[in-house]
Amino acid sequence: MKIAPFSADFIRGMESLIEEFLNYLRVEKGLAEGSLRGYVHDLQQFRQFAEEHGCSSADLLNRGLLESYCMHLSSLGLAARTIHRKLSPVRTFCRYLVREGYIHADPTDGITRPKLPRRLPKALSVEEVTTLLQYQPKDPVAAVRDRTILELMYGAGLRASEVASLNLEDIDLETKTVRCRGKGSKDRIVPFGSHAEQALRTYLQEARPELVKKPTNALFLTRLGRNFSISGLWRLITQRAKAAGLTKHISPHTLRHSFATHLLEGGADLRVVQELLGHASIATTEVYTHITTDHLREVYAASHPRAQKPRK
Incomplete structure (x- = not known):
């Protein structure tokens, strides 16, 4: 050393x-x-x-x-x-x-850093997700492709970078799973539902052949036949959300947050959601429990006969 x-x-x-x-x-x-x-x-x-x-x-x-x-x-x-x-x-x-022995002590130990404000991820309601998914652009090819991207992002909780790097061989329609490369180039297998499966079948049969300009394994292609960039996915989602009449700021990560939040609200185990999201630490996933706790509190306040303040 x-x-x-x-x-x-x-x-x-x-x-x-x-x-x-x-x-x-x-x-x-x-x-x-x-x-x-x-x-x-x-x-x-x-x-x-x-x-x-x-x-x-x-x-x-x-x-x-x-x-x-x-x-x-x-x-x-x-x-x-x-x-x-x-x-x-x-x-x-x-x-x-x-x-590696280049220095004897870590100079970053104990340094004072500014306190981070607590920021909870913002999720869409199920109704807002439905509105986003059901919006139909005038271009029929783009409509099928965009719907498929959104169905997969929401249905599997994928990051924008993971969607942008998908190839044809990463999709298994028979088992309804997608292999994606997450942070640190770590691969994981994530299931998706019947809506995403049907959207993928339609896209692969009807829309993608119209977008291919030269041989490529990239799953999602632009009008020029190129694979989608991360910034391209951001533009697609923000523009589609605005066109669908949604006033919230929506990004690719909003769909990922919604995926996790809706799973937990539906009763999914936190460890399962951690695996699906590809989080290395359970602490990263635990932030979603605060959102679902708020949701449960609202449901309780509106539904339980002893939740209301007693009348004087």
Whole structure:
């Protein structure tokens, strides 16, 4: 294990160590390129801050520098959640340096970060989902394709990135399952219902052949025959929601939130929902229990004879 500090000046060493760290994430951890780009941006921003503050040796990589960097991010007017996101790659990088023996202690330990506001995911009602799914654009091919995308996102709780990366071989209509690649390039098999199955059969038989311009295994295609991008899925959903008359802000993740919320409201076990969503930690899934508790409270207040305030 390497115990000595950097052999060159800190900034030049940081550049090479960041590259080493990114290769570790890419090769050993299987991190997707999109996630790696976020790491590159945030780590280079930190490196620039260190350089501007005269951090020219490994010994100066300490808690004080990290505290100053955190205050610097706050001074830029960034939201608490954004600051947490920017500090996360720096924390992971520092832990990597300690584990590999480049530095002796983790300078991110104990740093004060802004308190995160509690933000619950927003879900659509069943009626709102139905309205979104039943809206029919004038273009018949786009109508079939868009309906299929929405049925699969809501029926299987998929992320936009997972839908964008789907290929034909990922769909099994006989078992009604889809194989998707989630965060960290981890595959999971998720079931979908009869509505999504029927939509997929119609899309594959009637709409997709109209969209194919050259041989491709991509499942969902644009009018130009290209596979959908994540930003393209965002535009599709937001535009369709507006056209359907829904006033809520709706994104691809809204359908995923709705999938989880409606499962729990229907009595699904939290651990099952965790597996379906592909959450590494049950704590990530537990946020949905707050929503369903509110729903149960509303039902109880409206239905139970002893829930009303007694008359004076």
